[in-house]
Amino acid sequence: MNRSWRIAAAATAAAFSLAACGSDNGDSNAGGGGGGGKDCTEQNLAFLGATTGDAGALGLNMVYGIQTALDEYNKSADCEVKLKQFDSQGNPEKAPALATQIVNDKTIIGLIGPGFSGESLATGKTFFEAGLPSISPSATNVTITQQGWTTWHRVIGNDQAQGEADAKYLTETVGAKKVYVVDDAQDYSKGLAGVVKTGLGSAMVGSDQIQVGQTDMSAVVQKVTSSGADAIFYGGYYTEAGLLAKQLRQGGFKGAFMSGDGAEDPSFVKVAGQAAEGALLSAPAGPAPADFGAKVKKVTGNDAGLYTTQSYDAANIFLAALKDGADSPEKINDFIGSYSGEGVSGPIAFDDKGDIKQSTIYVYKVKGGKLDTENPEPIK
Amino acid sequence: MNFQFLFDNFIGLTVTGLAFGAIYALVALGYTMVYGVLQLINFAHSEVFMYGTFAVAWVFVFFHGTVASTESLGASLGLLSVALVAAMLVSAAIALLLERVAYRPLLTRNAPRLMALISAIGASFVLAEAMGLRNRFAAWVGLDDDLDNYVAKARDVYPNPVTIQPQGLFTVGGYTVKDVDLLVIVAALLMMVALDQFVRRTRFGRGIRAVAQDPESAALMGVNSTRVVQVTFLIGGLMAGAAATFYMLKIGATRQNAGFILGVKAFTAAVLGGIGNLRGALLGGLLLGVVENYGAAIFGTDWKDVVSFVLLILILLVRPSGLLGESLGKARA
Numbered sequence: 001m002n003r004s005w006r007i008a009a010a011a012t013a014a015a016f017s018l019a020a021c022g023s024d025n026g027d028s029n030a031g032g033g034g035g036g037g038k039d040c041t042e043q044n045l046a047f048l049g050a051t052t053g054d055a056g057a058l059g060l061n062m063v064y065g066i067q068t069a070l071d072e073y074n075k076s077a078d079c080e081v082k083l084k085q086f087d088s089q090g091n092p093e094k095a096p097a098l099a100t101q102i103v104n105d106k107t108i109i110g111l112i113g114p115g116f117s118g119e120s121l122a123t124g125k126t127f128f129e130a131g132l133p134s135i136s137p138s139a140t141n142v143t144i145t146q147q148g149w150t151t152w153h154r155v156i157g158n159d160q161a162q163g164e165a166d167a168k169y170l171t172e173t174v175g176a177k178k179v180y181v182v183d184d185a186q187d188y189s190k191g192l193a194g195v196v197k198t199g200l201g202s203a204m205v206g207s208d209q210i211q212v213g214q215t216d217m218s219a220v221v222q223k224v225t226s227s228g229a230d231a232i233f234y235g236g237y238y239t240e241a242g243l244l245a246k247q248l249r250q251g252g253f254k255g256a257f258m259s260g261d262g263a264e265d266p267s268f269v270k271v272a273g274q275a276a277e278g279a280l281l282s283a284p285a286g287p288a289p290a291d292f293g294a295k296v297k298k299v300t301g302n303d304a305g306l307y308t309t310q311s312y313d314a315a316n317i318f319l320a321a322l323k324d325g326a327d328s329p330e331k332i333n334d335f336i337g338s339y340s341g342e343g344v345s346g347p348i349a350f351d352d353k354g355d356i357k358q359s360t361i362y363v364y365k366v367k368g369g370k371l372d373t374e375n376p377e378p379i380k
Numbered sequence: 381m382n383f384q385f386l387f388d389n390f391i392g393l394t395v396t397g398l399a400f401g402a403i404y405a406l407v408a409l410g411y412t413m414v415y416g417v418l419q420l421i422n423f424a425h426s427e428v429f430m431y432g433t434f435a436v437a438w439v440f441v442f443f444h445g446t447v448a449s450t451e452s453l454g455a456s457l458g459l460l461s462v463a464l465v466a467a468m469l470v471s472a473a474i475a476l477l478l479e480r481v482a483y484r485p486l487l488t489r490n491a492p493r494l495m496a497l498i499s500a501i502g503a504s505f506v507l508a509e510a511m512g513l514r515n516r517f518a519a520w521v522g523l524d525d526d527l528d529n530y531v532a533k534a535r536d537v538y539p540n541p542v543t544i545q546p547q548g549l550f551t552v553g554g555y556t557v558k559d560v561d562l563l564v565i566v567a568a569l570l571m572m573v574a575l576d577q578f579v580r581r582t583r584f585g586r587g588i589r590a591v592a593q594d595p596e597s598a599a600l601m602g603v604n605s606t607r608v609v610q611v612t613f614l615i616g617g618l619m620a621g622a623a624a625t626f627y628m629l630k631i632g633a634t635r636q637n638a639g640f641i642l643g644v645k646a647f648t649a650a651v652l653g654g655i656g657n658l659r660g661a662l663l664g665g666l667l668l669g670v671v672e673n674y675g676a677a678i679f680g681t682d683w684k685d686v687v688s689f690v691l692l693i694l695i696l697l698v699r700p701s702g703l704l705g706e707s708l709g710k711a712r713a
Contacts, residue, residue, distance in 0.1 A: 210682060211682050211684070214681070222392050226388065272539075
């Protein structure tokens with residue numbers, strides 16, 4: 001009896017792990033036919049990013065935006081366009097194999113993604129050599145657009161833009177005279193904090209680095225409080241940001257706490273508790289307009305979230321290229337390069353490197369014990 | 381290199397370093413006692429500590445609710461003492477479970493110590509991952525909705541709803557000593573003195589020392605070595621639970637892998653002081669906490685861990701058996 005119980009437990013565990021593995025790497029919008037009854041060749045957009053794993057929620061937000069755009073387009077188009085999803089789990093080591101699959105699939109006319117900076121750097125060359133145009137809704141590392149990959153674009157402001165805006169906000173709007181800068185030594189964090197340091201100029205009174213996974217911040221807290229800083233900027237993700245904010249307040253720090261999009265998550269408030277009150281978290285993305293959210297909900301059955309507007313806009317640029325008659329990757333890429341229009345996330349046009357020309361950075365505030373995602377303040 | 385900062389804030393860095401060092405020392409006791417008795421490094425001891433931190437968070441959620449609030453140490457002292465008891469019980473239970481499942485079957489068959497070490501590493505992973513899967517376990521028994529506050533997102537940070545706001549007590553050399561730091565240091569010291577006296581003065585303590593010195597002769601003299609090993613694990617677990625409470629008091633958040641780095645540090649503290657030596661664990665823990673803080677002040681906080689391991693290597697070069705190299709078995713009564 002004992003043994004059969006164990007076998008049952010093992011079988012249950014195996015079933016769970018199989019269910020977890022069997023995520024959809026293929027075409028999600030399968031079925032529905034070739035569309036229109038016209039003489040159509042199969043056309044797909046690809047999405048490469050995390051739809052499972054730690055950051056899976058963000059990737060799904062992107063998929064919902066793309067699906068909404070495709071649904072609108074397919075209602076009136078002669079030839080349907082479908083979406084093929086490739087789940088990288090946000091992992092730069094898993095992305096290259098998927099990139100090879102994408103460039104070898106001749107039905108794919110363009111890529112929305114990759115979702116994150118690491119996987120973008122790992123796959124950009126593959127897409128560039130294959131000539132496949134891509135638009136990322138969310139990868140913000142500055143160096144990606146410095147690689148000379150002319151097929152790579154993004155509809156979101158990079159960390160350079162965010163860092164400059166953050167420094168400006170701290171000195172002008174918050175009115176901070178002395179700012180202390182801390183980061184967690186990762187690529188994203190160092191990059192963002194570095195831009196903020198430059199932007200602050202002489203207002204920066206000191207800087208320090210912590211480690212990912214560090215919990216005891218007493219040395220940093222002492223440095224910040226004894227520097228007499230009236231504001232702190234932290235570059236990194238929400239866990240360490242929350243712990244730092246909490247221990248700073250415990251250490252008697254009264255000034256402003258600011259961090260970037262890595263910490264712009266409700267979990268930041270959970271970790272920091274009441275110490276999160278008044279924290280300023282910037283992100284290069286605004287909230288979705290209300291009617292847009294309703295549209296996404298109607299098409300996908302899900303709420304719009306961070307990056308849904310950007311991926312909707314990215315998909316619409318490809319669809320506009322098709323409407324314009326672009327029928328090869330080169331022509332589509334040329335169309336994107338000269339594109340200029342108003343998306344739901346704001347005005348969109350690309351510079352010669354593929355960065356968006358004009359982006360707005362928003363500051364989200366923690367009020368009444370929660371992150372106010374509805375009313376961010378644009379930094380001007 | 382920022383020596384000026386170290387000199388300007390010497391007292392503050394020492395006090396906060398001592399407070400964290402006291403936590404290292406309490407966890408280090410578990411490593412050092414098990415090593416003293418069994419000549420075995422219990423690598424799963426970090427998970428014993430981690431389960432204690434969750435016990436503390438759950439006590440707070442249970443009595444306080446999930447609404448975040450900030451309170452002074454005095455206002456939350458009652459809750460903290462309940463949490464202390466709960467954490468000590470949970471950690472002790474996990475430690476006893478470990479002894480029963482991961483060690484005793486191997487030791488009774490006289491398996492080499494290396495096997496027990498591997499068993500320890502395995503048990504450590506199993507315990508950490510089991511905590512990481514707590515939302516699945518809850519879902520299997522249909523509790524994930526009701527217990528949402530308790531299970532939360534599995535691998536994310538699990539915060540304590542109450543943030544303790546330290547109050548300044550008195551000023552030394554321009555630094556205001558806070559009640560939280562003082563409480564942690566004093567309580568940890570008291571616990572260690574009590575344990576030291578327990579091992580030196582009681583009948584059980586004599587049994588522990590006897591088994592540590594010579595297990596076979598002790599058995600011939602009628603010492604129940606199985607019971608002694610159990611008590612050793614129990615004490616290690618109780619101390620780890622106390623450490624977990626102080627950790628939650630100072631940090632206020634935990635996660636499924638919270639034990640890993642802290643466990644390595646506590647093990648370092650035990651080796652630093654002389655593994656198998658109770659007073660060595662105290663000295664090693666406090667020293668490590670303070671030196672780490674100085675290192676973080678001078679070289680930058682990302683160098684904190686480097687400083688502690690360089691210190692370990694330097695001391696072992698000079699004194700291979702640690703600072704107070706005397707082992708548990710040789711401790712004089």
